[in-house]
Each structure stands twice: as C-alpha cells, then as structure tokens.
Amino acid sequence: MSTTTIAKPASLRGARLPRWTPAVVALGSAAVAVAIGTVAGLDSRIQWGLIAAVLFIVASYAVAVAVEGGRQAKDRLATSLVWVTFLLAVVPLASLVFETVERGSTVFNGYFLTHSMGVVADDEPGGGIYHAILGTLEQVLLASVIAVPIGMLTAIYLVEYGRGKLAKVVTFFVDVMTGIPSIVAGLFVLSFWILILGFDFSGWAGAMALAILMMPVVVRSTEEMLKLVPNELREASLALGIPKWRTILKVVLPTAIGGITTGVMLAVARIAGETAPVLLLVWVNPMINTNPFEGSQASLPLYIYQQYAAGNQAGYDRAWAAALALIGFIMILNLAARGVARWKAPKTGR
Amino acid sequence: MDIPSSTTSPTSPPPRHDVKPSQVTPKRAARGATRPGDRIFLGLSRGSGIALLVIMAAIAAFLTYRAALALSDNTGNFLTTFEWDPAGTATNGKPYFGIAVLVFGTVVSSIIALVIAVPIAIGIALFISHYAPRRLATPIAFVIDLLAAVPSIVYGLWGALVVAPNLTGLYSWLDDYFGWTGIFSYQGGAPRSLMTVGILLAIMILPIITNVSREVFLQVPKMHEEAALALGATRWETIRMSVLPFARSGVISASMLGLGRALGETIAVATVLSPSFVINASVLDFGGGTFAQNIASKFNEATEYGRDALIASGLVLFVITLLVNGAARLIIARRKEYSGANA
Amino acid sequence: MAKRIDVSGLTAFYGSHKAIEDISMTVEPRSVTAFIGPSGCGKSTFLRTLNRMHEVTTGGRVEGKVLLDDEDLYGAGVDPVNVRRTIGMVFQRPNPFPTMSIFDNVAAGLRLNGSYKKSELNAIVEKSLKGANLWNEVKDRLNKPGSGLSGGQQQRLCIARAIAVEPQVLLMDEPCSALDPISTLAIEDLIGELKERFTIVIVTHNMQQAARVSDRTAFFNLAAVGQPGKLVEIDETERIFSNPSVQATEDYISGRFG
Numbered sequence: 001m002s003t004t005t006i007a008k009p010a011s012l013r014g015a016r017l018p019r020w021t022p023a024v025v026a027l028g029s030a031a032v033a034v035a036i037g038t039v040a041g042l043d044s045r046i047q048w049g050l051i052a053a054v055l056f057i058v059a060s061y062a063v064a065v066a067v068e069g070g071r072q073a074k075d076r077l078a079t080s081l082v083w084v085t086f087l088l089a090v091v092p093l094a095s096l097v098f099e100t101v102e103r104g105s106t107v108f109n110g111y112f113l114t115h116s117m118g119v120v121a122d123d124e125p126g127g128g129i130y131h132a133i134l135g136t137l138e139q140v141l142l143a144s145v146i147a148v149p150i151g152m153l154t155a156i157y158l159v160e161y162g163r164g165k166l167a168k169v170v171t172f173f174v175d176v177m178t179g180i181p182s183i184v185a186g187l188f189v190l191s192f193w194i195l196i197l198g199f200d201f202s203g204w205a206g207a208m209a210l211a212i213l214m215m216p217v218v219v220r221s222t223e224e225m226l227k228l229v230p231n232e233l234r235e236a237s238l239a240l241g242i243p244k245w246r247t248i249l250k251v252v253l254p255t256a257i258g259g260i261t262t263g264v265m266l267a268v269a270r271i272a273g274e275t276a277p278v279l280l281l282v283w284v285n286p287m288i289n290t291n292p293f294e295g296s297q298a299s300l301p302l303y304i305y306q307q308y309a310a311g312n313q314a315g316y317d318r319a320w321a322a323a324l325a326l327i328g329f330i331m332i333l334n335l336a337a338r339g340v341a342r343w344k345a346p347k348t349g350r
Numbered sequence: 351m352d353i354p355s356s357t358t359s360p361t362s363p364p365p366r367h368d369v370k371p372s373q374v375t376p377k378r379a380a381r382g383a384t385r386p387g388d389r390i391f392l393g394l395s396r397g398s399g400i401a402l403l404v405i406m407a408a409i410a411a412f413l414t415y416r417a418a419l420a421l422s423d424n425t426g427n428f429l430t431t432f433e434w435d436p437a438g439t440a441t442n443g444k445p446y447f448g449i450a451v452l453v454f455g456t457v458v459s460s461i462i463a464l465v466i467a468v469p470i471a472i473g474i475a476l477f478i479s480h481y482a483p484r485r486l487a488t489p490i491a492f493v494i495d496l497l498a499a500v501p502s503i504v505y506g507l508w509g510a511l512v513v514a515p516n517l518t519g520l521y522s523w524l525d526d527y528f529g530w531t532g533i534f535s536y537q538g539g540a541p542r543s544l545m546t547v548g549i550l551l552a553i554m555i556l557p558i559i560t561n562v563s564r565e566v567f568l569q570v571p572k573m574h575e576e577a578a579l580a581l582g583a584t585r586w587e588t589i590r591m592s593v594l595p596f597a598r599s600g601v602i603s604a605s606m607l608g609l610g611r612a613l614g615e616t617i618a619v620a621t622v623l624s625p626s627f628v629i630n631a632s633v634l635d636f637g638g639g640t641f642a643q644n645i646a647s648k649f650n651e652a653t654e655y656g657r658d659a660l661i662a663s664g665l666v667l668f669v670i671t672l673l674v675n676g677a678a679r680l681i682i683a684r685r686k687e688y689s690g691a692n693a
Numbered sequence: 694m695a696k697r698i699d700v701s702g703l704t705a706f707y708g709s710h711k712a713i714e715d716i717s718m719t720v721e722p723r724s725v726t727a728f729i730g731p732s733g734c735g736k737s738t739f740l741r742t743l744n745r746m747h748e749v750t751t752g753g754r755v756e757g758k759v760l761l762d763d764e765d766l767y768g769a770g771v772d773p774v775n776v777r778r779t780i781g782m783v784f785q786r787p788n789p790f791p792t793m794s795i796f797d798n799v800a801a802g803l804r805l806n807g808s809y810k811k812s813e814l815n816a817i818v819e820k821s822l823k824g825a826n827l828w829n830e831v832k833d834r835l836n837k838p839g840s841g842l843s844g845g846q847q848q849r850l851c852i853a854r855a856i857a858v859e860p861q862v863l864l865m866d867e868p869c870s871a872l873d874p875i876s877t878l879a880i881e882d883l884i885g886e887l888k889e890r891f892t893i894v895i896v897t898h899n900m901q902q903a904a905r906v907s908d909r910t911a912f913f914n915l916a917a918v919g920q921p922g923k924l925v926e927i928d929e930t931e932r933i934f935s936n937p938s939v940q941a942t943e944d945y946i947s948g949r950f951g
Contacts, residue, residue: 006817006859007807012764012779014772044519069582071805072774085473086490089560092553095507102680103364103511153398161392162399170399172679173406179607179675180668181614183642184409188662195654212405219402245391253549273501276616279646301503301617308507308621318509323504334499340559486750573788577851579749581802581858582778591801595792 015067022060022080029055049091053084079136097327106326107317113325116298117286119300122310129322131288135203135297138273139282142207142292143214146263150211151218159226160221160248177216184210186277194281201283203292214267221263224254258340265337269330273303300326380601413665420445420658429536431452434627434644436659444681445655449663454629455544455638456667459619460612462548463555463634468605470552471559478560479567480589491564498557498658506621510542510549514622517541519551523635536634542624545633547640550622551615555608561606566600567593606678616642641667695722696762696861697894698743698836703757705742706881707750712738714921716757718911720862724785724894725884727930730913731950735922737780737785737898739913740864741893747858762859778806781860781891785867787847789839789854794838796835798850817857825853826883838943842876847875852883863887865895869902879905900946912942 033052042048060080064073114129140315154174157236189209193199229252237247253260283296283308300322307319420436421428431448438444465671474494478487518541525536574592583591619640625647628636639647645660652660698720713735721865728736729933742749742755742777745766750926759766766776789798798819803809809817818835822828827849831842839850850869855863865884869877884906887893897903911927926939937943 006803008859009772009775009778012761012766012772012775013770014775016770016772042519044516046513046516047426047519047523050520057677071587072772074584075584077587080478082473085470086477086482088470089474089497089556093493093500095512096500097505099508100514103909126576131410148397148489149635150401153395154402157392157395161395166396166482167401168490170402172676173403174474175400175677175679176672177406179614179671181671183614183616183618183645184413184664184668184671186647187661188409188412190657191416191661195416195657196412212409215402215405243385243388245385245387248391269499269563273499273503275501275503276642276646279617280649301501304503304507305617308510319507323507326501327504330499330501331496334496476797571788573784573786574790576746576749576782577788577790577854578746578785578801580746580777580782580784581854582774582776583805585775587805591790595790 014072015069016072017067019062021063022083025059029053029059048250053087056080057084061097083277085111099305099322100320100327102321103317104322106321108324112318112321116288116305118288120286122307123312123314124313125317127318129318129325131285132298132300132303132322134288134290135282135285135292135299136272136289136301138292139203139207139210139297139299140268142204143210143243143271144264144268146208146211147214147218147267151215151267152222152260153221153268154215154324155222155226156248160244160252172221174216177212178220180213182209182213182274182275183276185209185279186280187275190280200294201281201296202294203282203297203299205281206278206297207280207292210271210274213277214271217267217270218264220254222260222268225259225263226252228259229255258343262337262341265333265340269337270331272333273301273326273330275299277306278302279305298339301328305320338342389432409668413661413668416658417662417665420655420662423655424448424659432627432629434648434659436656445660449641449666451627451629452639452641452644452663455643456613456640457542458633459547459551459638459640460609462545463551463612464609465607466549466552467559467608468601471556471608472601473602474556474560474565475563475567476589476593478564479565480585480593480633491561494557494560497553502554502618503621505550505554506618509618509622513550514541517546518623521545524634531633534634535632537585537632540624540636541634542616543632543634543636544621544623544630544638547619547623548633550618551612554615554618555611559604559608559613562604563597563601566597566604571599572607599684603678603681606674606681607685610674610678611675613640614642614667614671615640616646619643695865695890697722698892698894699758700743700758701758701760703739703742703759704753705747705756706752706754707736707912710776711744711921713913714923718924718927719911720892720894722892723888723890724908725888725906726896726927727907728894728896728913729900729903729910729945730897730922730925731915731945732898733918733922734913734915736913737866738922740894743862743864744782745776746782749771749858753761772923778858779860780862780864781855781858783848783851783855783863783865785866786871787844787851789842789847791838791840793839794836795831795839795850797840798839799853799857801854805858806858813878818853821857822850822851824856824887825849826879826886827853843876845872845879848850848872848880849878849883852880852887856887860891862892862894865893867896867898870898873891877902900934904930911939912939912945914941914945 030052032055036051057077057080061073061077064076114130115128117127118132118283130329154170158171186209189205193205194201199205216338233251233255234247237251238244260341278299279302282299282302284302285296285298289295289297302320304319304326307322424447425441426446426448428448430450431446432450434447435441436445436447438446478490494610498590521536521541524534528534529536570593574596575588578588578591590591601671620643623639624636625639626641628637630637641663645664648660701717703716704711716739728740730736733819734745738747740867742757747753747755755767790801793801796818799821800814803817819828822831827846830846866903869880872880881902884893884895895906907930909927910930910933912925912933913922913926915922926937933942934946937946
C-alpha cells in the first residue's frame with residue numbers, strides 16, 4: 001500500500017455556475033467597457049472592444065475560481081478565450097461588409113455600372129466602372145481559358161496516371177505554386193513578355209499572370225474531386241472494354257464535374273480580386289477598351305486602387321462603390337459555387 | 351484480357367487508387383496495343399503537369415536574368431544598402447539600391463501578423479472543431495471562408511479608411527505605457543505604420559491558418575480524446591493532453607503557410623502603409639516598406655532599369671516565399687506519413 | 694472503495710435514434726459483471742452511459758437514473774468530470790497518449806487532480822503498473838513512449854493508467870478484442886485480480902470470455918436492426934450459461950444467432 005493518499009472528489013457533485021453565467025458576464029463586461037470608454041473619452045471602438053474582451057476573460061475566470069475551483073476555472077478560461085477569438089474574427093468581417101455597403105452605396109447605381117471614367121477628372125464626382133468590369137471579365141475569362149485546361153489535365157495526370165517521381169515533383173510544386181505571391185507572377189510576365197519580348201501592356205499580359213495564380217487552385221480542387229470518384233466506376237467501365245481515356249472523359253469527369261465546377265468558380269473568384277499583377281501588366285486606362293490584346297485596360301481591383309490613390313472624396317466614394325461591386329461579384333461567385341457543390345454533390349456517400 | 355487501361359508502359363504506372371487484385375493485369379501486356387487515343391490523352395495530361403514545372407522554372411530563370419542585369423550595374427550592396435535609387439539621382443546617375451529596409455519591414459510586419467493571427471486562428475479552429483455547437487460550426491467555417499474570399503484591395507481600402515483612423519487611440523495608449531521600450535513609441539499622426547499593416551495582414555492570413563489547423567484538429571483520433579475524458583479531464587485538459595500535442599506540427603506548418611501569404615501580400619500593404627525608405631525602431635510610427643509594397647508603389651515611375659531593380663527585389667521575395675511554403679508542405683507531408691502509420 | 698451501481702429505466706439516444714431502451718439492473722461491488730449480446734444491441738452504449746461518456750458523442754443523450762451507491766450520476770449539479778474520475782474506463786483499442794512516455798501515461802490522471810512529489814508519483818506509478826502486471830516488462834524503459842509497446846502491453850498500460858487514480862468502478866469495453874490470445878489471457882488473469890479491489894463491468898463479444906471472467910452476466914438483444922437494444926436478463930454467469938430463464942439467451946449462447 002502506498003503511503004500517499006490520492007486526491008479524490010468527495011462527491012460526484014461539483015459546484016457549478018449556472019448556465020447563464022457566461023452571458024451575464026459578457027453583458028456586464030460590455031457595459032463596463034462602454035462606461036470606461038465614455039468616461040475616459042476613448043474615441044476608438046477598437047479599444048472599447050478590447051477592454052470588453054479582457055474584462056470578460058478576467059471576470060469569467062475570477063468567478064469560476066471563486067465558485068468552481070482551479071481546474072474548472074482553467075477550463076472556463078480556455079472556453080472564454082476561444083469564444084473571444086471567434087468574435088475577433090467575426091467583427092472585422094462584419095465591419096468590412098458593413099462599411100463597404102454603407103459607403104459604397106452612395107454612388108452605386110445604374111449609371112455607375114454603365115459608364116467609364118473617360119471624361120471625368122479624378123477629383124470630380126461622376127463616372128463609373130463599366131470599363132473596369134469589362135476589363136476584369138475579359139482578363140478573368142482569358143486566364144481561365146489558359147488555366148482551366150492545364151489545371152484539369154494536370155489533376156487528371158496526378159490522379160489517373162501519375163505514380164512515379166514526376167507526379168511527386170508536380171504535386172510538390174503545385175503546392176508551392178499556391179504560395180507564389182501575386183506580385184511575383186506579375187513580375188515574371190513583365191520580365192519575359194514586356195521587357196524581353198517587347199510587347200505592350202495589355203489585358204492579355206495580365207491574364208497570363210492571373211492564369212499562373214489560378215492553375216494550382218484548379219489542380220488542387222480537381223484532384224480532390226477526382227479522388228472522390230469511386231474506383232468501382234472506373235473498373236466497371238474498363239471491364240466493358242472502354243479505353244481508359246474515354247473512361248476518364250465519359251465516366252470519371254462527368255461524375256466529378258459538379259465539384260470541379262465549384263473549384264473553378266472559386267478559383268475565378270480568387271483571381272478576380274487580384275490587383276498586383278494587373279497593376280504591373282495592364283497599366284491603367286480610364287476609357288473603354290474592349291480589346292484585351294491591344295493597349296492598356298482597366299480592371300475592378302485596379303480601379304479601386306487608383307481611385308483610392310487619387311486621395312479625394314469623389315475618388316473614395318467611387319473606390320467604395322467599386323469595392324461593393326467587386327465584393328458582390330465575388331460573393332455571388334462563392335455562393336453560386338457552393339450552390340453547384342450542393343446541387344451536384346457526389347452521390348457516392350463519401 | 352485486352353483491357354486497354356492496363357497496358358501501361360514502365361513510365362506510366364497504373365492509377366494510384368487502391369489497386370485491387372482484379373484490376374492488376376500483366377503490367378507490360380503488349381505495349382503495341384496502346385490505343386492512339388490513350389497515348390494522346392496521357393501525353394496531354396502529363397504535358398500539362400510538365401508545363402506547370404516549366405512555368406515554375408521559367409519564373410525563376412527570367413527573374414534571375416533580369417535581376418542580374420540590374421545588379422551588375424548596382425553601385426550599392428544589394429543586401430545592406432538602405433537606399434532605393436536605381437536612377438542614381440543622388441549619385442550622378444550611378445544606380446544605388448538595396449533591400450535592407452525592405453527586409454526589415456517585411457519581416458517586422460509578418461511577425462506582427464503571425465503573433466496576432468496564430469493564437470486567434472488556433473482559437474477559432476478549436477472553436478469550430480471542439481467548442482461550437484454543431485449547428486454553429488458549419489456557418490462559422492463559412493464565415494471564415496468568406497474572410498478568405500475578400501480581395502486584398504478591399505482589405506486595403508478598409509484598412510486605410512476604417513481601421514487606421516480607429517487605431518490612434520490604441521497607439522497613444524501603447525505609447526503612454528510602453529513607449530519607453532522604443533518599439534511602441536508613437537509620435538502621433540496617421541497610424542499607417544508597420545503595426546497597422548501587421549494587424550491587417552493578421553486578419554488576411556487568419557483564414558488559411560484557421561482552416562489548416564481545423565483540419566488537423568479534426569484528424570485527432572477520437573480514442574485519444576476519450577482516453578483523456580475517461581480519466582476525468584475537463585474539455586480544456588483533454589485538448590491539452592490529446593489534441594494539441596498531436597496537432598503541433600500541423601499548426602506549425604499552417605502558420606508557415608500564413609507567413610508565406612503575409613510576406614507576399616502587396617496591394618493591401620501598399621494601400622495602408624505610408625511608405626518611406628527608412629528603418630524605424632518604432633512599429634507604431636509610419637514609415638518602412640515591404641518587398642511587395644515597394645514594387646507596387648515604385649513601379650509606375652520606374653524606368654526600365656528601375657523595373658529590373660524591382661524585379662531583383664521580387665526575386666528575393668520569390669525565393670523566400672518558396673522556402674517558407676516548401677518547408678510548410680514538407681512538414682505536412684511528413685506528418686501525413688507519421689499519422690498514417692499510427693492511425 | 695468499490696461501489697454498487699443501480700440503473701433504473703435508462704434510455705439512451707443518438708440524436709433522435711433510440712439506441713437502448715428502459716434498462717434496469719444492479720451491478721454488485723467487488724465482482725465482475727459481463728455484458729454479452731449480438732452486435733448493435735447497445736451493450737457498449739450502455740456501458741458508456743455508466744460514466745457519462747455517452748454524451749461525449751454528438752447527439753448523445755440519456756434518460757433515466759444511474760445510482761452509484763446512493764448518488765445519481767445524472768442528478769442536478771453532478772459534474773461529469775468527477776463522474777469519470779470516479780468510474781474509470783478501458784477502451785476497445787488500446788489508446789495510450791502517443792506523445793507521452795510510459796511513466797507519464799500512468800501519471801496522467803494523477804497530474805490532472807493534484808500535485809504530487811516526485812517520489813509519491815514514482816510509488817503510485819510502480820504500484821499501478823504492478824497492479825496491471827506490466828511492471829516487470831517496462832520498469833527499465835519508463836521514459837520510452839507508450840506507443841512502442843505491443844498491443845497487449847499497451848492495453849495493460851491503459852489499465853494501469855485507469856487504476857492509478859483509484860476509481861471505484863472500472864468499465865471495460867471489449868478490452869481484448871484487438872489482442873492476440875496470449876495477451877487476452879494476461880488481461881483476463883488481471884481482471885480476476887482487479888475484482889478484489891474494484892467493481893468491474895466488461896463488455897465482451899466472446900462468450901467463453903464472459904464465462905471465464907465474470908460472476909454475473911447480462912444478455913442484451915434487439916428486436917430488429919434499427920430497434921433499440923434491451924436487457925433480456927441478468928443473472929449469475931453459471932445460470933446464464935447453463936440454464937437461462939429466457940429462450941433468446943439460450944439461442945444466443947448455443948450459437949443459433951448473433
């Protein structure tokens with residue numbers, strides 16, 4: 001028999017705080033934070049929020065130590081920290097969406113969507129984003145035309161054929177490629193297309209850089225989807241004497257097409273918001289240029305950057321409105337992608 | 351047996367799905383029977399894979415070439431010079447530029463971003479994987495994805511016009527209490543400093559760190575968690591005993607992926623930072639610059655030589671992000687093998 | 694330190710699915726009670742309701758009473774953490790903490806509940822490992838990871854970890870199903886020794902095992918797949934295996950189904 005007694009709970013019961021405690025402590029902390037903020041004259045809401053968060057964490061811990069004991073209090077401390085981090089993530093998103101909608105809606109209207117900046121000086125109100133929308137759509141379309149086939153074929157290679165060293169290398173570099181900064185992709189196209197081959201700035205040059213950014217995303221999502229296609233389907237088709245390439249085209253791809261579409265749409269959403277490569281390669285054009293292969297164009301993200309850089313209220317208003325349009329476009333793409341994913345979800349039950 | 355798929359040449363082994371015995375037919379069965387369609391399709395798909403590698407190689411090659419053009423005429427030391435003057439306005443037309451300031455600004459802003467983002471991301475990932483009621487977990491994951499979908503230019507706009515004006519109070523407070531450290535001294539004025547950039551970058555890299563960490567947390571075998579629970583561990587103790595040790599390497603690589611993003615972020619930084627080519631000990635005062643931001647801000651007015659100089663700095667950024675991302679991926683890959691053997 | 698368990702009217706759910714229905718029984722202290730029955734009859738679920746591990750699974754919910762001596766595990770103000778601290782559990786697959794050494798694995802439960810001197814910890818760990826018949830095999834490598842042991846050793850390590858905190862009841866969920874016959878024998882011998890000190894409840898797929906180790910046996914069955922599992926009967930093991938009072942039990946034991 002050991003000489004030490006082992007710590008044991010005297011009873012199964014533990015002193016527990018009532019379930020509503022966190023809510024009350026949270027409200028209390030918020031109230032105190034507002035009071036402190038008002039009295040001390042803190043003008044920044046960020047400070048109010050941080051004070052409330054710190055109060056909440058400390059108060060929950062203190063209450064729990066007093067009532068429930070050290071271990072439970074630590075558990076509560078972890079829980080309140082985790083909740084606070086969650087709020088810390090939601091608040092910026094909420095603020096960003098709110099500010100964009102509020103400030104963007106001042107000049108956002110039909111006129112704004114259908115006119116260019118051709119005859120509008122930087123510091124006067126008016127004008128619109130028609131040319132920028134056009135540029136963005138064309139550049140994104142061109143980028144997709146390059147990136148989607150290459151990306152999908154690469155994924156098919158990796159999943160359906162690849163097993164050797166080459167496949168391993170490609171997999172690794174696809175991963176690494178996901179991390180290439182967009183400005184580097186822009187510099188690359190700049191160096192070989194514009195500086196070495198001597199072409200002019202154009203929507204096409206931007207599209208090439210965007211394609212580089214898009215490819216790894218398409219590869220990854222297609223790969224995931226192809227892996228979900230059950231092997232029995234392939235075997236069934238092959239056993240019928242159907243050649244492998246036709247099996248892939250007629251059986252594997254159609255099964256996975258919903259997920260692949262989702263992946264492509266998300267990839268489009270990602271590159272549609274890229275500014276840096278467009279800034280280096282498309283230059284900037286206040287006029288409507290429908291030809292992406294000749295002369296500078298505009299694009300939505302670039303437009304926002306330019307209008308912001310102009311540094312006056314009219315520019316800010318237009319920047320916010322364009323940001324609203326861009327976010328709207330990207331959110332619609334995201335939601336549509338999710339819709340497709342749900343609608344065409346693989347029925348394999350995996 | 352004339353199943354075309356199995357007619358694989360040594361260079362194109364069978365599909366890497368779990369190959370069932372029934373599927374394995376003689377490996378080198380009649381190479382001559384390969385159909386043209388199969389050969390073309392394999393060629394196309396393998397060619398695409400190779401094309402990706404070629405693009406990566408080309409990026410390295412072209413950037414190196416243009417960078418070499420710029421560096422051969424540089425009169426300053428590229429690594430240690432504190433000026434960016436490729437046109438040589440101060441030195442009789444002799445290019446004089448270096449990346450010392452950019453290294454400092456990039457590293458400092460990325461570190462700030464990581465210090466803020468990693469704990470928060472771990473918290474949110476735990477929230478989704480272990481704390482949130484089931485009904486909440488999916489919508490929250492969706493909110494995080496939305497955070498990832500917001501374009502960086504919009505973050506930049508929001509950071510410059512909404513966040514920055516709200517930070518003066520916080521910065522003055524930091525100056526009052528921690529100003530003596532030098533790091534947190536604040537002269538007043540628009541808070542468009544490396545600190546503000548770091549805060550913004552933190553929000554921007556939050557989603558990737560959260561998502562990767564969440565995946566890792568969800569992979570922790572239930573039986574390890576139950577082992578802790580059955581010993582009478584609280585939820586937090588369970589996480590500390592079984593979840594965090596298991597997930598550590600995954601969280602590290604997630605943070606490195608986030609670091610890669612922060613290092614290369616361009617337009618949000620260019621929008622928020624009010625750049626100046628100096629190293630400032632205080633992270634709260636405006637000034638400083640990052641690789642990507644410097645390229646975007648200086649590009650418009652640069653001559654062709656100036657652009658090559660910017661490409662040289664871009665090459666450094668490329669190599670750094672390549673190393674960071676490659677290391678992160680290697681950690682993840684090794685982890686997969688490890689946990690696969692244990693599962 | 695061993696206590697009696699009285700279950701009355703216990704029903705457990707996974708979401709809206711009823712897994713077991715209206716179970717009442719008594720588990721005697723200092724004895725081994727075995728749960729047998731066909732797959733899916735809810736015997737493991739029932740076991741997990743006895744230390745409030747069932748509610749850990751998403752959607753897990755319990756109605757009814759489980760009295761440990763006179764205290765209801767599901768009563769108001771009861772802290773599940775204290776319940777699990779008092780009623781230990783050993784799982785189907787050995788689950789030592791992979792990142793901890795053998796020593797730390799055994800000490801894990803103790804460190805949660807209090808602080809001990811190094812010498813005290815050493816003594817308790819040694820005693821627990823001896824109690825699990827593992828001491829002689831691992832005493833020279835206490836600082837090696839527990840995952841390096843064989844399956845049978847890992848399971849005994851988990852038993853050592855469970856008994857280190859001196860629980861009042863030890864629940865075992867098919868503890869030998871992942872083990873080879875020799876390791877199984879070692880665990881069965883160990884169970885025979887442990888019942889001197891603990892109330893033991895063991896779920897098993899193996900009827901011979903139930904016959905070998907248990908004093909009392911409970912037979913669970915379900916009417917059909919998707920129906921909730923129910924307790925058919927509980928009696929002295931000898932009677933269950935020689936002369937059960939319900940026909941279904943006899944059918945199951947004689948191998949006519951299950």
